[in-house]
Amino acid sequence: MPGLHKSEFTNPVVNWIDTRLPVFTMLTKEYAVFPTPRNFNYFWNFGALAMINLMIMIATGIFLAMNYTPNTLMAFDSVERIMRDVNYGWLLRYVHANGASMFFVVVYIHMFRSLYYGSYKAPRELLWMLGVVILLLMMATAFMGYVLPWGQMSYWGATVITNLFSAIPLVGDSIVTFLWGGFSVDNATLNRFFSLHYLLPFVITGVVFLHIVALHITGSNNPLGIDPKGPQDTLPFHPYYTIKDSVGIGVYLIVFAVLVFFAPNFLGHVDNYVPANPLVTPADVVPEWYFLPFYAILRSVPSKLGGVTLMFGAIAVLFVLPWLDTSPIRSARFRPIYRQLIFVLVAAIIVLGMVGGHPPQGIWVVLGRIATAYYFLHFLVILPLLGKLERPLPLPESISSPVIRKGGGPLPYGAAAAPMEKN
Amino acid sequence: MRLASLAVLGALALCTAAPAFAEDEIKLPEQIWSFDGAFGTYNRASAQRGFQVYKEVCSACHSIKEGYYRNLTGIGLSEEQIKAIAASVTIPTLNDDGQPAERPGLPSDHFRSPFPNERAARAANNGALPPDQSVIEKAREGGADYIHALLTGYAEPPADMKMAAGMNYNKYFPGHQIAMAQPIHDGQVTYSDGTTATVEQMALDVTTFLSFIANPEMEQRKQMGVKIVIFLALLTGVTYVVKRRVWSDVH
Numbered sequence: 205m206p207g208l209h210k211s212e213f214t215n216p217v218v219n220w221i222d223t224r225l226p227v228f229t230m231l232t233k234e235y236a237v238f239p240t241p242r243n244f245n246y247f248w249n250f251g252a253l254a255m256i257n258l259m260i261m262i263a264t265g266i267f268l269a270m271n272y273t274p275n276t277l278m279a280f281d282s283v284e285r286i287m288r289d290v291n292y293g294w295l296l297r298y299v300h301a302n303g304a305s306m307f308f309v310v311v312y313i314h315m316f317r318s319l320y321y322g323s324y325k326a327p328r329e330l331l332w333m334l335g336v337v338i339l340l341l342m343m344a345t346a347f348m349g350y351v352l353p354w355g356q357m358s359y360w361g362a363t364v365i366t367n368l369f370s371a372i373p374l375v376g377d378s379i380v381t382f383l384w385g386g387f388s389v390d391n392a393t394l395n396r397f398f399s400l401h402y403l404l405p406f407v408i409t410g411v412v413f414l415h416i417v418a419l420h421i422t423g424s425n426n427p428l429g430i431d432p433k434g435p436q437d438t439l440p441f442h443p444y445y446t447i448k449d450s451v452g453i454g455v456y457l458i459v460f461a462v463l464v465f466f467a468p469n470f471l472g473h474v475d476n477y478v479p480a481n482p483l484v485t486p487a488d489v490v491p492e493w494y495f496l497p498f499y500a501i502l503r504s505v506p507s508k509l510g511g512v513t514l515m516f517g518a519i520a521v522l523f524v525l526p527w528l529d530t531s532p533i534r535s536a537r538f539r540p541i542y543r544q545l546i547f548v549l550v551a552a553i554i555v556l557g558m559v560g561g562h563p564p565q566g567i568w569v570v571l572g573r574i575a576t577a578y579y580f581l582h583f584l585v586i587l588p589l590l591g592k593l594e595r596p597l598p599l600p601e602s603i604s605s606p607v608i609r610k611g612g613g614p615l616p617y618g619a620a621a622a623p624m625e626k627n
Numbered sequence: 628m629r630l631a632s633l634a635v636l637g638a639l640a641l642c643t644a645a646p647a648f649a650e651d652e653i654k655l656p657e658q659i660w661s662f663d664g665a666f667g668t669y670n671r672a673s674a675q676r677g678f679q680v681y682k683e684v685c686s687a688c689h690s691i692k693e694g695y696y697r698n699l700t701g702i703g704l705s706e707e708q709i710k711a712i713a714a715s716v717t718i719p720t721l722n723d724d725g726q727p728a729e730r731p732g733l734p735s736d737h738f739r740s741p742f743p744n745e746r747a748a749r750a751a752n753n754g755a756l757p758p759d760q761s762v763i764e765k766a767r768e769g770g771a772d773y774i775h776a777l778l779t780g781y782a783e784p785p786a787d788m789k790m791a792a793g794m795n796y797n798k799y800f801p802g803h804q805i806a807m808a809q810p811i812h813d814g815q816v817t818y819s820d821g822t823t824a825t826v827e828q829m830a831l832d833v834t835t836f837l838s839f840i841a842n843p844e845m846e847q848r849k850q851m852g853v854k855i856v857i858f859l860a861l862l863t864g865v866t867y868v869v870k871r872r873v874w875s876d877v878h
């Protein structure tokens with residue numbers, strides 16, 4: 205019959221469905237036999253971990269929402285009721301709150317992997333950009349989620365961050381009023397944040413789907429950053445990577461469990477156990493740890509508009525990263541200078557994280573400015589120049605024969621080498 | 628790798644050294660709590676004495692709005708004891724004619740708050756608001772150590788310090804001027820188990836109770852955690868062995 209899929213499944217029920225809706229064929233193709241480079245290291249676990257984390261967030265979030273009340277007079281108490289009166293409510297809440305932290309840990313490592321092994325380079329630019337969209341959506345989701353328990357940090361965090369938009373010339377103040385749904389952060393704000401906090405994770409799910417579709421078109425990068433040349437360079441995803449991912453999931457769950465069961469408030473801020481009070485400003489308004497580097501960039505510029513621009517700029521440079529990095533070599537293993545500078549960048553981001561957690565005084569201001577400058581220097585100046593100046597190490601011939609034969613191999617990859625072609 | 632490791636080390640060193648320039652933090656004396664650590668539990672006797680201190684002293688000013696009398700099973704009180712404790716307070720209600728009335732408390736009631744609203748609380752406390760104590764242990768930097776330090780940290784103010792009217796000097800309160808007068812003094816309560824009620828003893832006991840009421844799920848949480856972590860460790864170990872098997876033909 206025209207249009208029907210020729211299914212190869214022998215089970216009659218599976219075959220009947222697959223003929224009309226070839227999901228089984230698709231799953232087999234994309235997850236079971238999908239040819240995957242054979243040389244992944246454990247850094248390649250983190251995509252799967254992020255996926256698991258998203259599912260955990262949605263599962264726990266739906267049950268929290270059944271018991272949560274988005275009203276300024278009741279929100280704080282309703283979260284305490286979840287902790288005390290709902291069966292295993294404390295488990296739901298602690299998993300959800302620490303899950304947000306775990307999510308950012310996982311995603312930041314996932315992104316570091318992409319930076320180190322050049323996974324953002326052609327032909328994976330769009331895949332990378334979809335990842336940056338996911339990061340932005342996650343940030344919005346986590347920010348609005350943090351407002352829901354309506355503690356002091358919820359309230360003042362929401363006030364400080366929404367107020368940033370007032371830096372926009374002319375329309376800034378109107379935008380802030382529009383975001384608040386009133387003239388201050390209040391019940392209308394809490395209600396819309398709850399609604400959006402419920403919605404965005406499903407938008408994230410959609411973008412994750414596109415991210416994976418894009419991945420399955422280009423195929424995965426690998427620690428050598430060279431393309432597989434044939435079947436000798438790849439392995440079927442199942443069982444090789446299903447089992448390797450399972451090991452990673454086990455370790456991830458152990459870390460997660462230690463946080464949830466033994467230190468559930470370690471990453472939180474004590475002030476968020478004080479009910480929101482518009483009349484009392486906390487000594488220092490600090491966001492959750494995963495926002496601290498960006499918060500530090502914001503506060504290291506004396507002008508509000510400048511700070512906001514740089515903060516969003518810090519993410520904007522990631523969007524155009526594939527074009528800022530002019531080196532055709534993907535993996536840092538073969539880029540002796542980049543390989544060092546990437547760690548200087550990590551150090552700058554760690555410093556920014558520390559700076560973000562302290563009031564902007566004294567030494568912290570100086571450190572914040574130096575690290576901010578370095579962050580942008582890395583992306584806007586160093587990467588474009590380095591690709592032209594750095595002399596890469598010889599690339600191995602293929603994944604399955606990574607040993608470089610003396611005098612052989614596609615050497616030398618000089619400064620002006622053409623971008624690697626896919627074959 | 629040299630530049631790389633230098634950079635990361637330098638960043639970390641900077642960040643540990645920087646606070647030394649920037650802040651003068653008050654150091655809290657650290658206590659050893661029965662509820663510390665992965666196997667910690669609430670010392671029942673101490674928590675019960677602590678509840679007595681709360682009931683006889685702190686509850687004159689501080690509410691525990693989120694807690695219920697029935698929660699007291701968690702510190703080892705029996706149903707009968709809890710019924711009696713709840714019945715000793717009166718709870719505002721409406722009678723059959725819809726008029727305000729009072730009834731004896733039940734185990735399912737929230738702890739009775741000392742003041743009907745914030746204004747009444749401030750009026751009775753020189754304008755200061757005694758914070759609700761349901762989650763006070765989680766709401767202060769330093770947690771239990773802080774509460775203990777605060778309760779034992781009253782002293783004469785340094786000569787050069789100007790105290791505002793009605794304020795009390797405390798070594799550990801941020802800014803050192805607290806509106807709460809020293810709440811506990813030696814011998815203020817008579818413990819039914821014969822323990823001597825020193826300030827230190829009462830501070831330890833009431834802090835244990837307040838930690839319990841902020842985290843009533845803690846014992847169950849940690850017990851579950853131990854089992855889950857052991858289970859996950861075994862599972863991960865087995866998974867790793869299987870992984871080695873699966874990959875043995877590749878390596």
Ligand code: HEM
Pocket residue numbers: 258261262263264265266268269272283297300301304307342345346347349350351352353401402405406408
């Ligand atoms: C991308 C995934 C998500 C992230 C990163 C995230 C993040 C957060 C964060 C940081 C909080 C504050 C935690 C706290 O301190 O209590 C929170 C709370 C909350 N989230 Fe999410 N969330 C996600 C998905 C969801 C979903 C899918 C739902 C509902 C369907 C949901 C419902 C809630 C509710 C009801 C709260 C308030 C209860 C509480 O504060 O514990 N979340 N979320």
